[in-house]
Amino acid sequence: MGKALRREVGAEEVRRRVTTPYLRISRLTKKFGAFTALDDISLEIVEGEFVCFLGPSGCGKTTLLRAIAGLDIQTTGRIEQNGRDISALPPTKRDFGIVFQSYALFPNLTAARNVAYGLENARVPRAELARRVLELLDLMGLAAHGNKYPAQLSGGQQQRVALARALATSPGLLLLDEPLSALDAKVRVHLRHEIKQLQRRLRVTTIMVTHDQEEALTMADRIVVMNLGAIEQIGTPLEIYREPASPFVADFIGVMNFVAGTVVRDGAVRLGRTELACDVDGLADGTDVTLAIRPEDIEIHDAGRSAPNALAMRVDALAFLGSFFRADLSGETTPGVLLRADLPVEMVRRRGITEKSILSVLLPPERIRVYPGSTANR
Amino acid sequence: MDHAAAIVRPESSRDDRLMRLFIGVIGLYLVAALALPLGLMLAKSLQGPKEEFVGLANYVRYFSTPALFQSIGNSLWVSILSTLITVPLAFVYAYALTRSRMPFRGFFKTVALVPILVPSLLPGLALVYLFGNQGLLKGALLGHSIYGPIGIVMAEVFTTFPHALLIILAALALADARLYEAAVALRASRPKIFWTVTLPGARYGLISATFVVFTTVVTDFGAPKVIGGQYNVLATDVYKQVIGQQNFQMGAVVSVILLVPAIFAFMVDRMVRRRQVALLSARAVPYEPKPQRLFDLLMLGYCVVTGLAILSIVAISQFAAVVKFFPYNLTLTTAHYDFDQKGGGGWASYYNSIRLAFLTGVIGTVVVFAGAYLVEKARGFALGRGIFHFLAMLPMAVPGLVLGLAYIFFFNAPANPLNVLYRTMAILVINTIVHFYTVGHLTALTALRQMDPEFETVSASLKQPFYRTFWRVTVPVCLPSTLDIAIYMFVNAMTTVSGVVFIYGPKTELASISVLNMDDTGEIASAAAMAMMIFYTNVAARMLHLLLARWLTLRTQAWRQR
Numbered sequence: 001m002g003k004a005l006r007r008e009v010g011a012e013e014v015r016r017r018v019t020t021p022y023l024r025i026s027r028l029t030k031k032f033g034a035f036t037a038l039d040d041i042s043l044e045i046v047e048g049e050f051v052c053f054l055g056p057s058g059c060g061k062t063t064l065l066r067a068i069a070g071l072d073i074q075t076t077g078r079i080e081q082n083g084r085d086i087s088a089l090p091p092t093k094r095d096f097g098i099v100f101q102s103y104a105l106f107p108n109l110t111a112a113r114n115v116a117y118g119l120e121n122a123r124v125p126r127a128e129l130a131r132r133v134l135e136l137l138d139l140m141g142l143a144a145h146g147n148k149y150p151a152q153l154s155g156g157q158q159q160r161v162a163l164a165r166a167l168a169t170s171p172g173l174l175l176l177d178e179p180l181s182a183l184d185a186k187v188r189v190h191l192r193h194e195i196k197q198l199q200r201r202l203r204v205t206t207i208m209v210t211h212d213q214e215e216a217l218t219m220a221d222r223i224v225v226m227n228l229g230a231i232e233q234i235g236t237p238l239e240i241y242r243e244p245a246s247p248f249v250a251d252f253i254g255v256m257n258f259v260a261g262t263v264v265r266d267g268a269v270r271l272g273r274t275e276l277a278c279d280v281d282g283l284a285d286g287t288d289v290t291l292a293i294r295p296e297d298i299e300i301h302d303a304g305r306s307a308p309n310a311l312a313m314r315v316d317a318l319a320f321l322g323s324f325f326r327a328d329l330s331g332e333t334t335p336g337v338l339l340r341a342d343l344p345v346e347m348v349r350r351r352g353i354t355e356k357s358i359l360s361v362l363l364p365p366e367r368i369r370v371y372p373g374s375t376a377n378r
Numbered sequence: 379m380d381h382a383a384a385i386v387r388p389e390s391s392r393d394d395r396l397m398r399l400f401i402g403v404i405g406l407y408l409v410a411a412l413a414l415p416l417g418l419m420l421a422k423s424l425q426g427p428k429e430e431f432v433g434l435a436n437y438v439r440y441f442s443t444p445a446l447f448q449s450i451g452n453s454l455w456v457s458i459l460s461t462l463i464t465v466p467l468a469f470v471y472a473y474a475l476t477r478s479r480m481p482f483r484g485f486f487k488t489v490a491l492v493p494i495l496v497p498s499l500l501p502g503l504a505l506v507y508l509f510g511n512q513g514l515l516k517g518a519l520l521g522h523s524i525y526g527p528i529g530i531v532m533a534e535v536f537t538t539f540p541h542a543l544l545i546i547l548a549a550l551a552l553a554d555a556r557l558y559e560a561a562v563a564l565r566a567s568r569p570k571i572f573w574t575v576t577l578p579g580a581r582y583g584l585i586s587a588t589f590v591v592f593t594t595v596v597t598d599f600g601a602p603k604v605i606g607g608q609y610n611v612l613a614t615d616v617y618k619q620v621i622g623q624q625n626f627q628m629g630a631v632v633s634v635i636l637l638v639p640a641i642f643a644f645m646v647d648r649m650v651r652r653r654q655v656a657l658l659s660a661r662a663v664p665y666e667p668k669p670q671r672l673f674d675l676l677m678l679g680y681c682v683v684t685g686l687a688i689l690s691i692v693a694i695s696q697f698a699a700v701v702k703f704f705p706y707n708l709t710l711t712t713a714h715y716d717f718d719q720k721g722g723g724g725w726a727s728y729y730n731s732i733r734l735a736f737l738t739g740v741i742g743t744v745v746v747f748a749g750a751y752l753v754e755k756a757r758g759f760a761l762g763r764g765i766f767h768f769l770a771m772l773p774m775a776v777p778g779l780v781l782g783l784a785y786i787f788f789f790n791a792p793a794n795p796l797n798v799l800y801r802t803m804a805i806l807v808i809n810t811i812v813h814f815y816t817v818g819h820l821t822a823l824t825a826l827r828q829m830d831p832e833f834e835t836v837s838a839s840l841k842q843p844f845y846r847t848f849w850r851v852t853v854p855v856c857l858p859s860t861l862d863i864a865i866y867m868f869v870n871a872m873t874t875v876s877g878v879v880f881i882y883g884p885k886t887e888l889a890s891i892s893v894l895n896m897d898d899t900g901e902i903a904s905a906a907a908m909a910m911m912i913f914y915t916n917v918a919a920r921m922l923h924l925l926l927a928r929w930l931t932l933r934t935q936a937w938r939q940r
Contacts, residue, residue, distance in 0.1 A: 071835055073388040090391035090757070091838040098839045104832035106851045108937045118840030149937035169840060 020083065022047035022205050023068070023173065028077030030063055030229075037063045038074065039229040048203040050196070052216035055226035056252065061209045062177060064226070068207065069175055070094050082172060097166030101178040103158045105150040111161045112137065112146035118169040136164040139198070156187040163195070167202070174199070176208040180215060192219055213253050217241065225249050247371050250292045257298075257339045259291045260374040269370065272334040276309050278368040288374040295326065297367035298341035300351070301360040313339065313361045315353060320345075325353075332358060388758065393844045397756040401766055404749040408769040410796065411812045415784035416776065422787050423630035436631045446615065446628075450635065453611040456527050456602075457595040457639075460534040464591045465584065467535070468542035471684055474677035476550040477576070479669040481678065487547075489685040491540045492692060495916035497873040497890045500909040501533035502604030503902055504691040507698050507705070514705050525607030533601035536691055538594050542587040549583020550576075553665040585650045593643040597636060597777030599876040604897055612636045613876070616779045620880060626786070633780040644775035692913065699907035714903040721899030722892025728911055731872055731889035734806050735919075739868035742811040742818065746867075747860050750822035751852060755834050755844070774816035778876030781813055785881045801883025813877040814870045818863040825859035826852070857930055865923040869916050 021044035030038035038060045045051050053061035066072040068079060070091040078087045086094050105114050116133045124132070137143050140160040150158050159179060166174060179195070180188045196219045199206050210216055216223050217237040225232040225240060225248075233245040244250035247258065261269040263280050269289060270276075276291070283289060301310050313329040324342045331337035341361065343353065353359065390398075426432040440446050471490060475483050493501070508515050509524035522528055553576070561571045599613040606614055612632055619629035698704035702711050718724035749770060753763050773781070789800045799805040829852065837847040853860070875890045882891055889912050896905040 069835070069839070070388075074386055076385055088386050088389045090389055090394060091835065092391045092393060092841055093389070094839075096839055098836060100830075100832045100836075102830050102832060104830045104836045106833065106847075108851060108854045117837075118842065121842070121846070151937060165836070166839070171839070 021045055022049075022082055023207075024078075024080040025064075025068070026078045026080075028064070028067060028074045028079070030060075030067060030072065031075045037229050038067065041077070041229075041231055043224060043231065043234065045205060045207070047205050050199050050206045050208070050219060050221045052220035052223045053207065053209045053226060054213060054216040054223050054252075055211065055232075057211060059226040060229040061211075061224075061226050063229075065175055065177055065207060065209045068173075069096055069098060095171055096173040096175050097169065097171035098175040098177065099159070099162045099166050099179045101181050103150070103162040103182075105158055105162055105165075107150050110147050110149055111142060111153065111157075114150070114161055115146075115164045115168055117165060132168070136168055140164045154187075155183050156191055159183065159191060160194075163198070167204070172205065174204045174206040176206065178209055178211070180210075181212070188215075195219065217253070225252065227252075244292070244369065247290055247292065247373075250369065250371075255295050255340065257293050257295065259293075259337055259339070261289050261291050261370075263287045263289055263370075271311075271337055272331070274311060274334050276363060276368065277365045278309075278363075278370060279365070280370050283370065283372055287372055290371045290374055292369040292371065293339075293363055293367055295340045295342040296324075297364060298339060299362040299364060300341075300343065300347065300353075301362040307360065307362065309363045309365055311337070311361045311363070313337075313359055315355050315357045315359065318348070318353070318355050327353070329359070329361060390758070391838075393838070394757055394759075397752050397844060398759050398762065400748065401752045401756060401759070401762055404745060404752070405762070405766045405769065407745070407808075408766070408812070408815075411808050412769060412772060412776075412781075412815075415781070415788035418787045418791075419630050419633060419780070419784040422627055423634050425627055427627065436627050440628065440631050440635070445610075446632070449610045449612050449615045449632075452527070452609060453596050453613070453636075454639075456530045456534065456611065457592050459527070460531050460538065460595045461588055461591045463531065464535045464538045464542050465546075465587050467684065468539055468587065469546050469580075469584065470680055471539075472543055472546040472550050473576075474681050475547060476553070477665075477667050478674045478677040479667055480674040480681065486681045486685055489688060490543050492688055492913075493536050494540045495869060495873070495920070496692065496913045497875055497893060497909055498533070498537045498598055498600030499604050499875060499890070499893045499897065499905070500695055500913070501536040501691050502529065502601050503698075503893075503897065503906045503909060504694045505529050505532055505605055506902060507694050507906075512706075523607065525605060526609040529605035529607070530602050530609065530611070533605055534595045534598060536688065537598065537601065538591040539688070541594060542591050545587040545590060546580060546583045549580040549586075551664075553579055555665040558665055582650050582653055586647050589643040589647040589650075593640050593647075593775075596639050596643075597779070597876070599777075599779050599879070600894075603875075603894065613777065613779055616783060617879070620783060620786070626783075629783055630787070633777075633783050636777055636780055637775070640777055641775045648771075692910075695906040696910050698903050699910055704903070714901075714907045717892065717896075717904060717908060720892075720896050720901045720904045722894075722896040722901075722904070722908065723887030723889075724892070727887040727892040728889045728908065730803070730886055731912070732915065733803065734810060734888060735868045735871035735915075737803070737807045738810045738814075738871040739864040741807060742814070742867040743860055743864040745811060746815060746818035746863055747822045747853075747856070750819050750826060751848060754823060754826045770819040771816055773812055773814070776813075778813055778874060779879070781809065782877055782880035785809055789881070801881070801886060803886050805881055806878055806886055806888070809877055809881060810871045810874060811867070813874065814867055817866060821859055821863050821866070822856070825856045829855060858927060861923060861927050861930070865919060868919050872912050872916050872919075 023045040025041060025043040028038055028041040029036065041064060053064060055061050063072060067074045070086070070089055070093075073088065078085065080086065081095065106117065109117070112133050115136050116129060119129050119132060133146070134143065137146050140163065142157060142160055142164070145153060145157060150161065153161065163179075176195075180191055183191065192215060208215075208219065217240075220237060222234060222236055223240050224234050227248050233240060233249045235243075240249060241253055244253060244256075250256045251258070259271060261271045261276070263283050263285050264270045264275060265285055266280060268275050268277055269280060269291060271291070278291070280289070301307055311334055312332040314332055315327050316330050317328040319326045324344055325348045327341045327343055329339045329341055339361070347353075423436055424431060424433060426435070471486075474480060475487055505524055507513060509519055509529070510516070513524070519528065524532075557575050557579070558571065561575050566574065597613060599617065602609070602611045602614045603617065610618075612635060616629050616632045616636065619625045619632060699714050700710055700712070701707065702709045702713070717728070723730070749766070753766050753770070756763060785805065788794060789797055789805060791797060799808070833847060833851060834844065837844065873890060875894055878888060879891060879894065882888055889908055893905045893909045893912075896902070896908065
């Protein structure tokens with residue numbers, strides 16, 4: 001790998017980076033006629049960060065990426081990159097490299113020619129250019145494939161060529177638009193890791209759009225969860241998973257149980273006739289709330305029903321998912337309460353749990369999230 | 379944050395400005411060569427002989443003169459009749475080509491496309507030889523004259539057959555084998571499968587073919603001119619008013635009336651085609667017919683008869699051109715090829731035609747492809763692109779004669795600085811490119827839309843000017859389509875009569891016009907000889923196109939192979 005690609009980081013730069021964001025998006029709104037695709041988006045991204053825009057299709061994540069690239073410029077709002085206002089600039093005047101789901105490799109040019117495309121008329125001497133292309137291809141593990149046309153390469157190889165092409169001009173910002181969606185599952189997992197490693201080495205600020213939560217969780221430094229044109233939550237993968245800010249985020253990331261309840265007092269919520277201890281987040285007594293807990297956070301309790309936060313539940317169905325069992329549980333004393341719990345294989349065997357078993361199910365207070373409003377069981 | 383509420387005005391880049399400039403340049407060409415002449419013609423139809431405004435007086439006179447407005451009925455009658463005959467004939471032929479396993483399907487497809495390569499005057503000439511007053515098969519008409527609706531319809535069926543065939547072939551090719559398998563699994567009978575799967579699938583193709591045939595016939599000038607006799611139709615009326623009576627205002631009135639069915643048919647056709655796209659499913663499995671002895675034999679018989687009919691029209695023309703006096707004196711002679719001694723423009727007209735076809739093919743392809751690229755890939759500038767696209771689609775609805783007459787008004791006006799072009803080769807090229815603009819434009823758009831729309835984005839992110847990507851990527855990838863546009867322009871420039879009949883000059887007479895003029899002076903054998911020269915030139919051009927396409931594929935399209 002060449003020096004030109006690596007950004008040496010001094011202490012001074014680190015300090016500057018912490019204080020001023022590399023990309024600052026303020027109050028961005030994009031309208032297509034009467035439809036609001038982006039609704040008052042504000043976001044700051046630090047230099048060298050890997051940020052994922054995550055959300056269901058139509059949530060506005062791609063629109064936001066295209067606004068940052070200058071492809072579909074926002075209706076109102078401001079984008080600053082490295083202290084420069086780029087709000088109204090055309091793509092050619094912005095500083096970014098981009099990789100699409102379709103790769104968009106020029107089909108009539110070889111892999112090496114594709115990589116060289118952005119360098120060829122940048123007054124780079126021929127020898128320097130050839131060296132640089134080789135270096136990039138080597139970096140991507142494609143040194144042997146430089147003379148092949150895109151159609152002769154596998155999907156994963158094409159994606160790497162596209163990545164090398166985008167990085168060739170050393171852009172300050174790398175934009176990835178669902179770059180892995182068109183690949184086989186195995187190649188995808190492998191490339192995920194590779195892209196992340198590469199990004200760490202080059203320290204290039206990266207934004208990736210994806211609808212795949214696993215991709216976002218494994219790759220991103222921070223995730224921006226979007227829904228209906230607005231940001232639902234910004235946080236590290238762990239924050240997003242552990243402390244989802246809204247039922248939408250809780251439901252969209254991973255698997256989540258939702259149960260309707262009512263706040264009885266600070267620190268307690270009633271489900272039917274049972275009271276559960278949990279953090280009610282300052283909600284007033286009598287507020288209808290939705291409790292959320294992940295299947296893997298549900299514990300099976302040894303003691304009798306008297307234990308705090310324990311519910312007697314019956315196993316309705318038990319599905320073997322390889323590394324664990326997923327149990328569908330319904331409340332014995334709390335009718336209408338349905339939960340999914342992930343139970344270790346070993347425990348199911350040891351306790352002899354089968355369908356119709358009655359279990360004492362423990363919901364650890366620190367694992368329960370409470371949201372205002374009663375969303376029905378999902 | 380006050381600035382946040384302000385609407386962001388996207389800045390345009392150098393690329394944007396350049397692309398808009400080029401759209402403007404080509405757009406200006408379309409305005410000058412299409413919109414302004416047509417507008418002027420519309421205005422002329424509202425003027426009296428001294429160019430004074432007379433409102434609808436010309437139209438009132440038109441509709442109160444039976445000799446004139448009868449042509450509307452005549453035009454509709456021969457058009458409807460030709461359509462009703464051509465479309466079923468073409469459908470069965472297309473069905474045979476796609477749904478049977480008869481032998482020589484490729485050969486029969488080629489034979490069916492022969493009429494595209496000849497001027498629409500040629501079938502008229504051949505029919506005169508076959509069924510004319512001294513014709514070989516005159517008795518077959520049972521006392522009716524070939525000069526009139528019978529001749530026109532026969533000639534039009536010949537001319538429009540390949541156009542209908544190509545559209546229906548495309549529709550039948552979309553068949554999804556899974557539908558047929560499902561029908562067979564449900565034990566549907568063959569006729570039932572035909573009525574419930576095949577026909578509905580080809581529905582839009584049939585409608586589209588119907589309107590294309592109708593428009594072609596209603597606007598065709600060649601066949602009624604040669605074989606229409608005293609049977610007046612709208613197209614020949616325009617010609618007679620302008621050339622015969624020098625009544626330009628009435629010529630403009632008839633032209634406007636001729637525009638109505640053409641524009642109507644054009645709009646229906648566009649609507650139908652838009653629907654057809656939605657019918658295509660990406661998961662469709664192509665249908666492969668299975669051999670069936672009797673059915674395949676029947677289909678082969680049909681194609682042999684139809685193919686022979688087409689070839690005999692061409693063969694008669696060629697035969698008549700090389701004998702002294704067909705069919706009475708069959709001594710071989712080259713006298714009919716002594717064009718310089720005949721009523722037409724001589725051999726010079728043939729070379730003029732080749733020049734015109736070559737220039738139209740080359741310049742037309744560049745202009746059309748560049749125009750389609752700009753209108754498809756430019757950023758923003760929605761209004762300008764919309765107007766451009768409309769102008770590019772308009773020529774399809776404008777009959778050649780109407781365009782030609784509009785050119786007289788526009789380019790012959792003393793006040794127009796462009797009148798230096800009048801009666802030059804340049805104006806013929808300008809006219810012919812516009813005349814056949816739409817099909818080329820659509821071909822180019824189809825090719826461009828098959829390319830990844832993100833090529834331009836990637837290129838912009840790499841700070842490359844658009845013209846570099848256009849030249850390095852777009853043009854090479856679209857090369858096969860640009861060749862198709864070029865050959866289409868060439869062939870049509872060779873055969874067209876209607877577009878250029880009003881605007882050729884003494885030094886720019888064309889082969890197709892010579893055919894017309896020699897027929898007028900009774901030198902039918904020479905007319906047939908010249909028409910066949912056009913045919914052979916087009917065949918040669920097609921073969922050259924095929925070789926060139928193959929060579930280029932090997933040379934530059936290596937990347938298509940896996």
